[in-house]
Amino acid sequence: MVESRRGASARAPRTKFQSLEEQRIIVGDCVAEMSKLPGASVDLVFADPPYNLQLKGELKRPDESQVDAVDDDWDKFSSFAAYDDFTRAWLLAARRVMKPSATIWVIGSYHNIFRVGAIMQDLGFWILNDIVWRKSNPMPNFRGRRFTNAHETMIWAARDEKAKGYTFNYEALKASNEDVQARSDWLIPLCTGEERLKDGGGKKVHPTQKPEGLLARVLLSSSKQGDLVIDPFNGTGTTGAVAKRLGRRYIGFERDKVYAEAAERRIAAVEPLPAETLAPFMTAREAPRVAFSELIERGMIAPGAKLVDSKRRYGALVRADGAIMLGDKVGSIHRIGAVAQGLPACNGWTFWHVETKGGLRLIDELRAEIRSEMTAA
Amino acid sequence: MVESRRGASARAPRTKFQSLEEQRIIVGDCVAEMSKLPGASVDLVFADPPYNLQLKGELKRPDESQVDAVDDDWDKFSSFAAYDDFTRAWLLAARRVMKPSATIWVIGSYHNIFRVGAIMQDLGFWILNDIVWRKSNPMPNFRGRRFTNAHETMIWAARDEKAKGYTFNYEALKASNEDVQARSDWLIPLCTGEERLKDGGGKKVHPTQKPEGLLARVLLSSSKQGDLVIDPFNGTGTTGAVAKRLGRRYIGFERDKVYAEAAERRIAAVEPLPAETLAPFMTAREAPRVAFSELIERGMIAPGAKLVDSKRRYGALVRADGAIMLGDKVGSIHRIGAVAQGLPACNGWTFWHVETKGGLRLIDELRAEIRSEMTAA
DNA sequence: ACTTATCGTGAATCTTGAT
DNA sequence: GATCAAGATTCACGATAAG
Numbered sequence: 137m138v139e140s141r142r143g144a145s146a147r148a149p150r151t152k153f154q155s156l157e158e159q160r161i162i163v164g165d166c167v168a169e170m171s172k173l174p175g176a177s178v179d180l181v182f183a184d185p186p187y188n189l190q191l192k193g194e195l196k197r198p199d200e201s202q203v204d205a206v207d208d209d210w211d212k213f214s215s216f217a218a219y220d221d222f223t224r225a226w227l228l229a230a231r232r233v234m235k236p237s238a239t240i241w242v243i244g245s246y247h248n249i250f251r252v253g254a255i256m257q258d259l260g261f262w263i264l265n266d267i268v269w270r271k272s273n274p275m276p277n278f279r280g281r282r283f284t285n286a287h288e289t290m291i292w293a294a295r296d297e298k299a300k301g302y303t304f305n306y307e308a309l310k311a312s313n314e315d316v317q318a319r320s321d322w323l324i325p326l327c328t329g330e331e332r333l334k335d336g337g338g339k340k341v342h343p344t345q346k347p348e349g350l351l352a353r354v355l356l357s358s359s360k361q362g363d364l365v366i367d368p369f370n371g372t373g374t375t376g377a378v379a380k381r382l383g384r385r386y387i388g389f390e391r392d393k394v395y396a397e398a399a400e401r402r403i404a405a406v407e408p409l410p411a412e413t414l415a416p417f418m419t420a421r422e423a424p425r426v427a428f429s430e431l432i433e434r435g436m437i438a439p440g441a442k443l444v445d446s447k448r449r450y451g452a453l454v455r456a457d458g459a460i461m462l463g464d465k466v467g468s469i470h471r472i473g474a475v476a477q478g479l480p481a482c483n484g485w486t487f488w489h490v491e492t493k494g495g496l497r498l499i500d501e502l503r504a505e506i507r508s509e510m511t512a513a
Numbered sequence: 514m515v516e517s518r519r520g521a522s523a524r525a526p527r528t529k530f531q532s533l534e535e536q537r538i539i540v541g542d543c544v545a546e547m548s549k550l551p552g553a554s555v556d557l558v559f560a561d562p563p564y565n566l567q568l569k570g571e572l573k574r575p576d577e578s579q580v581d582a583v584d585d586d587w588d589k590f591s592s593f594a595a596y597d598d599f600t601r602a603w604l605l606a607a608r609r610v611m612k613p614s615a616t617i618w619v620i621g622s623y624h625n626i627f628r629v630g631a632i633m634q635d636l637g638f639w640i641l642n643d644i645v646w647r648k649s650n651p652m653p654n655f656r657g658r659r660f661t662n663a664h665e666t667m668i669w670a671a672r673d674e675k676a677k678g679y680t681f682n683y684e685a686l687k688a689s690n691e692d693v694q695a696r697s698d699w700l701i702p703l704c705t706g707e708e709r710l711k712d713g714g715g716k717k718v719h720p721t722q723k724p725e726g727l728l729a730r731v732l733l734s735s736s737k738q739g740d741l742v743i744d745p746f747n748g749t750g751t752t753g754a755v756a757k758r759l760g761r762r763y764i765g766f767e768r769d770k771v772y773a774e775a776a777e778r779r780i781a782a783v784e785p786l787p788a789e790t791l792a793p794f795m796t797a798r799e800a801p802r803v804a805f806s807e808l809i810e811r812g813m814i815a816p817g818a819k820l821v822d823s824k825r826r827y828g829a830l831v832r833a834d835g836a837i838m839l840g841d842k843v844g845s846i847h848r849i850g851a852v853a854q855g856l857p858a859c860n861g862w863t864f865w866h867v868e869t870k871g872g873l874r875l876i877d878e879l880r881a882e883i884r885s886e887m888t889a890a
Numbered sequence: 891a892c893t894t895a896t897c898g899t900g901a902a903t904c905t906t907g908a909t
Numbered sequence: 910g911a912t913c914a915a916g917a918t919t920c921a922c923g924a925t926a927a928g
Contacts, residue, residue: 190903197899198918200856206901216634245901246643246668250634253627257593265660266623268645270698271900276919277694279904280683283642283734284920286696288901289666291623306657317654319663321647321698326900329923344901357660640903677906683918693920797917798906847915860916 159376159386159403163396166368166389170229173387178233179303179363180384181240182354182375184346185226186211187248188219197278206343210392216251223248223255226368231259233366237301239264239358243290243346253291261293264302268321269350273328292358303358305457311468312429312458318357324349324433333372333398341398342372349433351378356429356457359384361414373399380406381439382456383414409439413455415466428469428484428499429458436502443469443488446496450476452488460488469499536753536763536780540773543745543766547606550764555610556680556740557761558617559731559752561723562603564625593628600625600632603745608636610743614678616641616735620667620723630668638670641679645698646727650705669735680735685794695734701726710749710775718775719749728755736761738791750776757783760791801887803880805846805861806835813879820846820865823873827853829865837865846876 162169189211195203213219230240240261242252257263267290274286294302309318327347335341351374359365361383367375370388372395379386380403390396431437432454439456452462452472462472469484476482485503489496539546607617617638619629634640644667651663671679686695704724712718728751736742738760744752747765749772756763757780767773793799808814809831816833829837829849839849846861853859862880866873 187901188903189901192903195902195904196858196918200858201898203902203904204899211901245903246630246640247901247903249643250627250630250668253623254631257627263623264658265662266626266666267660268647268664268698270645271921273900273921274696275900275902276921277902277904278919279902280687280694280918281681281904282902283644283669284694284696285642285902285904287645287698289643291627292660304658309660310657317657317661319651320660321645321664325922328900328921332900340900674903802907802915845915858914858916860918862916 159380159388161370161373161376161388161390161396161399161403163390163393165391167225167229169389170226170233170366170368173233173366175232176235177364178366179235179238180355180359180365181230181234181238182351182365182367183226183230183240183242184344184367184369184371184375185223185242185244185248185252186213186369187245187344188213188216189245189247195278203275203278204343208343219248220251220255223252224259227252227256227259227261230366230368231261231295234295236295236299237303239292239294239302241290241292241354241358243269243288245285245288249289249291256291256293260296262295262297262299263291263293264304265292265320266290267292270321270323272323272325274326290354303360303363305357305360308457308459309357309429322350322353324353327374333402342395345372346374348374348378349435351375352382352433352456353429355379355382355384361411370399371395373402376403377406381409383408383411409456410453412461413439413453414457415455428460431499431502432456432458436505437490437499441490443490443499444496445473445476445487446489448496452476536757536765538747538750538753538765538767538773538776538780540767540770542768544602544606546766547603547610547743547745550610550743552609553612554741555607555743556612556615557732557736557742558607558611558615559728559742559744560603560607560617560619561721561744561746561748562600562619562621562625562629563746564622564721596625597628597632600629601636604629604633604636604638607743607745608638608672611672613672613676614680616669616671616679618667618669618731618735620646620665622662622665626666626668633668633670637673639672639674639676640668640670641681642669642697643667644669647698647700649700649702651703667731680737680740682734682737682794684796686734688794699727699730701730704751710779719772722749723751725751725755728752729759732756732759732761737793738788747776748772750779753780754783758786760785760788795888800884803883804835805876807883808876808879809833809835811883813882814867814876818867820867820876821873822850822853822864823866825873829853 189206191205191207195205197203213222234240244252269288269290271286274284277284310316324347327345331348332345333341355365355378362385364385365375365379366387368389370376370390373388376386376388376399388399390399432439437454439454441454443452443454443460444450450462452460454460459466460469460472462476465472465475469488470482473482473484473487474480485500486498488499490499611617619633621629646665646667648663651661654661683694687693701724704722708725709722710718732742732755739762741762742752742756744765747753747767750765753763753765753776765776767776809816814831816831818831820829820831820837821827827839829839831837832843836843837846837849839853842849842852846865847859850859850861850864851857862877863875865876867876
């Protein structure tokens with residue numbers, strides 16, 4: 137571990153990664169480097185491979201400004217066959233290191249996802265779901281010749297058809313979704329603003345940085361605290377940052393040293409959430425109605441934040457999975473609101489508040505914001 | 514109309530198709546039957562091929578031989594291969610009958626859509642979008658081991674990369690969507706209630722009947738009145754019913770006589786919408802061309818007049834020949850508009866104004882006057 | 891300080907017809 | 910087929926500037 141860390145850092149001092157015992161980035165080709173890992177050692181794979189965009193010319197907005205397209209060398213392939221070979225190679229290497237109970241996520245767009253999915257099936261992966269990431273703020277279609285490309289697709293698959301015992305945190309997902317099963321379409325904004333890594337000149341470090349909200353939902357739904365998560369295409373380290381925050385171990389593979397170093401700094405700066413916000417959520421068959429996790433994914437409420445009632449008599453801790461905690465009691469916002477008051481029931485939405493600069497704010501107002509966005513969509 | 518309804522509902526006498534001059538169903542294998550159509554004759558293909566990879570023992574090879582039940586990896590491979598052969602065969606047959614400007618829609622789920630998409634790319638189809646049909650009322654996941662499968666995927670593709678002039682009714686879609694361009698994710702309910710075809714015993718006729726709302730959006734977005742639409746997997750004829758209602762011609766192919774007859778009755782009962790509700794939307798692209806010199810010829814703008822931008826920052830002189838002049842630069846309204854702003858391009862119609870008593874007037878408005886005169890004539 | 895206007899930008903296979 | 914020019918075309922946010 138120390139060896140590889142030193143190798144990865146090249147010019148950086150050895151001390152730089154001391155905080156990354158549990159999260160590390162290996163600089164090199166992911167196929168070669170994954171082959172050095174022991175087999176059947178990984179709990180979850182998240183992969184954001186090159187999409188093989190085949191852009192012809194330049195694209196301009198109606199105001200004649202230039203769209204900053206993905207024209208990096210790492211996204212260039214000579215043919216579909218070359219892309220397929222590349223895909224088969226990294227999928228096989230990933231499959232070898234997966235535990236029998238492990239699952240894999242691969243994200244892509246229509247340019248590549250069909251090829252990736254077919255190859256996954258051919259290699260024996262067993263698809264569990266395809267998940268649609270609906271972008272709340274996609275780039276429009278400037279020429280009006282197609283539908284706005286407003287989503288990307290993720291394939292979630294087990295190592296093989298017979299795989300048993302994969303992790304799916306059904307109860308926690310349901311409790312944080314109005315007590316309704318989580319669906320295969322997720323509405324999440326693009327990675328913009330503060331979250332987007334910029335270089336000294338204010339330019340984006342990586343053209344395709346994924347939002348942390350997306351990775352948080354992936355890791356919360358299909359991994360457990362302490363699990364080993366790997367990402368063959370580390371990029372700026374979104375997977376690693378979220379893994380660290382959520383108490384998962386992480387290994388990322390990245391060929392580009394600039395990306396790798398930016399990711400190392402980013403991950404080092406992440407503060408893991410307190411262990412109690414991540415403890416497995418076991419209760420909940422009778423969990424009351426909640427639609428709380430989206431507020432967390434959108435950054436409206438941070439895990440670890442405190443919810444209080446209007447008179448600040450009670451305070452509850454927000455967990456990463458959308459449940460809250462008061463003393464040793466864990467449950468939905470409704471249940472814990474009831475416990476706090478010693479009542480049989482409580483509508484948590486109209487009971488709990490968050491502290492803001494402008495004073496207390498009812499969480500129901502935050503929900504209303506999301507709802508108005510959803511009905512607009 | 515009365516005739517046809519009676520005919521269709523009887524024991525299928527010869528008169529059966531008399532009302533269906535514009536919509537008909539051909540009973541037989543779609544590959545064989547499509548081969549009898551003239552090439553390059555179809556405007557739009559909609560296909561809902563069988564998905565049932567995992568329903569073992571039901572899958573047939575293109576030659577009608579049964580694929581053995583699949584249990585081990587080799588058989589799984591052979592079943593994927595058989596499905597791929599089947600897919601390649603019908604896609605090739607469909608591609609042959611497509612006009613160069615035609616497009617094709619294929620709907621599927623994660624069981625088959627990745628294979629279909631990869632094969633489409635391999636055959637030379639050019640993907641325009643993948644569209645997500647989000648089901649507002651999906652079937653829940655009973656075992657709680659996966660996300661609720663709440664969507665299906667459609668691939669929309671042109672016949673080949675170079676294909677020009679495909680139909681995309683951008684303006685109409687935008688107008689019907691709060692004046693915001695249509696996205697790649699559509700929220701549409703499942704086909705239920707009255708719309709769902711039932712047999713005498715109240716059992717659904719077909720397991721995967723698609724909602725008419727879905728087909729309506731497909732046909733309205735990518736076809737025109739009078740276009741020829743085909744569906745290689747007619748089923749209960751949703752595509753044909755919607756095609757008839759929307760004034761499109763239709764040919765459906767169906768091997769199963771029970772489905773075909775149910776579809777015939779259904780389509781015969783459809784009342785086409787009044788022609789005026791289907792009239793094409795005159796779009797800016799299709800509007801007749803007007804030369805700037807026509808404005809001068811008609812006396813709307815006098816030679817020697819000055820054109821200015823909305824903030825009167827730039828002024829150009831109108832020449833008698835229809836060119837304009839800024840400083841020592843002479844050129845078209847577009848060219849000089851671009852020069853004035855230091856941009857590579859500019860739409861002069863929406864940039865330049867003339868001074869009138871009532872203030873500035875965009876020259877595009879003058880052009881609109883001429884156009885309305887032209888269409889009135 | 892607060893509101894409003896402007897500007898920048900995001901995984902994009904993004905025109906058409908005449909010569 | 911290649912080249913050229915007409916001319917059609919954007920949504921949601923966040924940051925910054927202006928009022």
